[in-house]
Amino acid sequence: MVFSSLTFLFLYLPLTLLVYFLAPLKWRNFILLLVSLLFYGWGEPVYIVIMFVSIAIDYTHGLLVEKYRSDDKKARWFVAQSVIFNLALLFFFKYGTFFAENLYALTGILIPKSVELLGVTIPLWGVPLPIGISFYTFQTMSYTIDVYRKDAPVQRNLVEFGTFVTMFPQLIAGPIVQYKTVAADLVHRVHTSENFALGARRFCVGLAKKVLLANSIGALWEECLAAQGAGTLTVLGGWLGLAAYGFQIYFDFSGYSDMAIGLGRIFGFRFNENFDHPYCADSVGTFWRRWHMSLTTWFRDYLYIPLGGNRGGTVKTIRNLIIVWFCTGFWHGASWNFVLWGLYFAAWLILERYVLRGVLERTPKVLKHLYTLIVVFVGWGLFAMVDLSVCGDYLATCFGGGPLWSAADGFRLRSYAVTLIALVLASTALGQRLWAKLPRRAEVLFTPVLMGLSLVVCTAYLVDGSYNPFLYFRF
Numbered sequence: 416m417v418f419s420s421l422t423f424l425f426l427y428l429p430l431t432l433l434v435y436f437l438a439p440l441k442w443r444n445f446i447l448l449l450v451s452l453l454f455y456g457w458g459e460p461v462y463i464v465i466m467f468v469s470i471a472i473d474y475t476h477g478l479l480v481e482k483y484r485s486d487d488k489k490a491r492w493f494v495a496q497s498v499i500f501n502l503a504l505l506f507f508f509k510y511g512t513f514f515a516e517n518l519y520a521l522t523g524i525l526i527p528k529s530v531e532l533l534g535v536t537i538p539l540w541g542v543p544l545p546i547g548i549s550f551y552t553f554q555t556m557s558y559t560i561d562v563y564r565k566d567a568p569v570q571r572n573l574v575e576f577g578t579f580v581t582m583f584p585q586l587i588a589g590p591i592v593q594y595k596t597v598a599a600d601l602v603h604r605v606h607t608s609e610n611f612a613l614g615a616r617r618f619c620v621g622l623a624k625k626v627l628l629a630n631s632i633g634a635l636w637e638e639c640l641a642a643q644g645a646g647t648l649t650v651l652g653g654w655l656g657l658a659a660y661g662f663q664i665y666f667d668f669s670g671y672s673d674m675a676i677g678l679g680r681i682f683g684f685r686f687n688e689n690f691d692h693p694y695c696a697d698s699v700g701t702f703w704r705r706w707h708m709s710l711t712t713w714f715r716d717y718l719y720i721p722l723g724g725n726r727g728g729t730v731k732t733i734r735n736l737i738i739v740w741f742c743t744g745f746w747h748g749a750s751w752n753f754v755l756w757g758l759y760f761a762a763w764l765i766l767e768r769y770v771l772r773g774v775l776e777r778t779p780k781v782l783k784h785l786y787t788l789i790v791v792f793v794g795w796g797l798f799a800m801v802d803l804s805v806c807g808d809y810l811a812t813c814f815g816g817g818p819l820w821s822a823a824d825g826f827r828l829r830s831y832a833v834t835l836i837a838l839v840l841a842s843t844a845l846g847q848r849l850w851a852k853l854p855r856r857a858e859v860l861f862t863p864v865l866m867g868l869s870l871v872v873c874t875a876y877l878v879d880g881s882y883n884p885f886l887y888f889r890f
Contacts, residue, residue, distance in 0.1 A: 444601065480562050509549065558576075570598070615866065616862060620673050625674070639652050691704075699787055732768075
């Protein structure tokens, strides 16, 4: 189930809100745990078992870390056990097939897909990927680390810990919520009409971004990719496709994050922001401080800094950046294009730090912005195309390996002109600035009108259209 579905909007969410707010305060975490398990198990109930195991392991290991705090060696061992379990879980479901296939390609060794043990078939690879496993394993793994570091209190209430892990607003696509940021809210949170209204408004904004903007431009990317397959792609068409995919993934993912943050606010939680107008950045480094901020923060806190960060000199800093961005790319998917995508950005970040810093400081802002967009959108090409040969041909066309333009490009530009203008404007802070200048009375008047209008239009779109992908669903 996804937020931008009629089932969620008109069945699951209304019933969840009704039950939650009718329940006494002391029961609300338990209610939220139950409805979150229902949400997760809607499409694949068998994987709830994995979530139960993950909750049990990290809950008990948090208690063990706290119990043996005076014995640092034991405490570190229990942290290591938690990390190893979470990584093993992620490896088995997400990367087992990748490693089995690559091992066979390199050595000819074929790992069987399953083995029989005591009459039970045990899969070794090729199992379907549980939705959201990349997100909730990172969340639970950070919990025991934070307890060890004394950055978060140990959670002794199993229901409250289970609520943290399974909380449906951020369960399948983030933002990645670190336990220390919601620990206090799990114990005591305030429900007010103001928080409900702000959360509902944020949800509607996210829904409109996802349904009206991301879904609308996704078709252009598919057209350009089809043109590549047919051998009719041009330079202009190639860049149109990269721009379309870049806008689609931004409004798809940031819209989903907005909906998650809004739902969290409705239920009394304050989730950290996940996007901050990344396409307004004037360097690749700035872009990554604004894009998927919960993931970059996670890797900074739990990998980059423990590796030494930038404290060990140039060589070690470069090593740490390569390791972090290799892991960042691989986190997104078990495919070489994701690894290449991560290393691609590692290279640009290293270049900016050690080679281009002086040049960028002297470069006019508009050119820095253009440079950043070109680097980022080329990166989206690597991200989007799993087949590296297709990706190579596509990017070669973009950089002069084909005709400059065609009549089909003109038709696409005319067809998507309004949508593209809307996407460009919506990716800036212009709308927020204009909204902030409205008189308070006008804001109070327009807010419910715009919310109602967006819900009606989005509903009409969802009823009429069948194209409603969620790009980060597979991660």
